Amino acid sequence: MNYETVMKLALERGFYFPSCEIYADAQAGFWEYGPSGVGLKNKFLELWRRELVRRDEMLEIDGSQIMSKSVFEASGHLGNFADPIIKCTKCNSTYRADRTIAETVQITIPESAELTEFDDTISHNNIKCPKCNGNFGKTENFNMMFKVGIGPEKDEAYLRPETCQSIFVDFPRLYKTMRGKLPLGIAQVGKSFRNEIAPRQSLLRLREFYQAEIEVFCNPAKLDAVDKFSEIQDVIIRVQTDGDPVSMTCKEAAESLVPNKFVAYYLGILTEFYAKTGIDITKTRFRKLGDKEKAFYAAVAFDFEVETTLGWLELVACNYRSDYDLSNHSKKSKQKFEVMDGDEKVLPHVFEISMGIDRSLYTILEHSLREDTENDRTVLSLKPYLAPIHVGVLSLVKKDGLREKTDDVFSQIKKRCDAFLDHSGAIGRRYRRLDEVGAPFAITVDHQSLKDDTVTIRMRDSMEQSRIKISELGSTISESIAFP
């Protein structure tokens, strides 16, 4: 299904919509989740916890969104997360200073150079706007982080541009107090903030967005000694280095395109996780990034990408960050980050699985939404355990006591699952509405229910119905919506 149709569903059925939309000064790049979107997101995260966090006995934390300046001096974001930009004084086009200089006069200046160095090079070589031949103004630094002023003195701090910095900063305490042992995974779900120049396509490019990040701390000498590797060695992953993606088992990957078993293990469990979200795994790939594409902190990087109607979309960045973060925070804070691994004292290396939640949710919607032309309906075929509404509870007609009976059934099950009560309108219309929000089941109270305490249960995907006892409803639903 295409972007436009998903967008329409999102607006009409309460998945997501623009933030502050009633005001004209609403800024681009901010979106809200409605009731259906929150339901989907919560269940997606529960699946993530089951498949990754609990599976590997990781620790989960919830850190501050505003962090001090020192954090980002140490992390490199204040220096590296900024681009030197130049603006044409005539047509107002914006360019990156380093790239424009490199392209026009073949002079390489590192992007972290002093701003005057760009200005000097531009004036010495008489570089003009490639579009209109106008003059450039002074080079400016554009940092993608949002700066905030704390307290009356407006002390400098920043909204975090990635959630993981709290994990690095908290690592010494967590390792000591939680009795850590390498390898140790620490996870966090939360919001991150980036001042994107051109946010676009709703959930795909936001200025305020959700990440689910996992940082695995490990002994760099033991990257091929992974006890649990056998659990996933036969999982098929698709890896792309040069040319087309190649399907292979994790075992084969660890022996060829992926640096070691440690990295291959996480690519394997990540693939298993996404398969359970309902995303079409044959439309995914782990793309190895070249040196120019990688983030400044990454030694090796694989992007987990998925094919959508808008093209390939990055859902997860898998970065081997080596000791970049811990050694920089150690230097800046003068705290010790080394830990004992057996008899050996090591500064752990970090492998991260940095997941974009919003993009993942969009992809789940796009891959799950279908037009059932045979029955003239739109169906959101979500996995039952991800559906915002698990079951619709309907009265066939309102009269003859069916309404009261239906209310009774609803109150019996509403605490054990997400149930939705509906009496109004034609029964077919109510089924269609439930199909559109992805409710996997609908139960209907009819006249026979009054006689023998049974109801019909309808399956969303097949539209087939069967009759079950009301007394068995709770356990049947619980089984049907259980996580895998």
Added chain:
RNA sequence: GCGGAGUUAGUUUAGUCUGGUAUGACGUCAGCUUCCCAAGCUGAAGGCCGCGGGUUCAAAUCCCGCACUCCGCACCA
């Protein structure tokens, strides 16, 4: 940020050239009907036409500015 297209009810849309406060459909709500898949009948709610300014007796409509959305470029830890 540049260029292009667009913005009218929850959604979709007519009206914009040729100024006179807005049309239809779907959806929503209430009632009737209805023993299972968007049926029918009756009724209702919902828009100061993206925002601000200008021209005019009068602006959804003409002019200017801005914002947002989509596409392309650039950017994208």
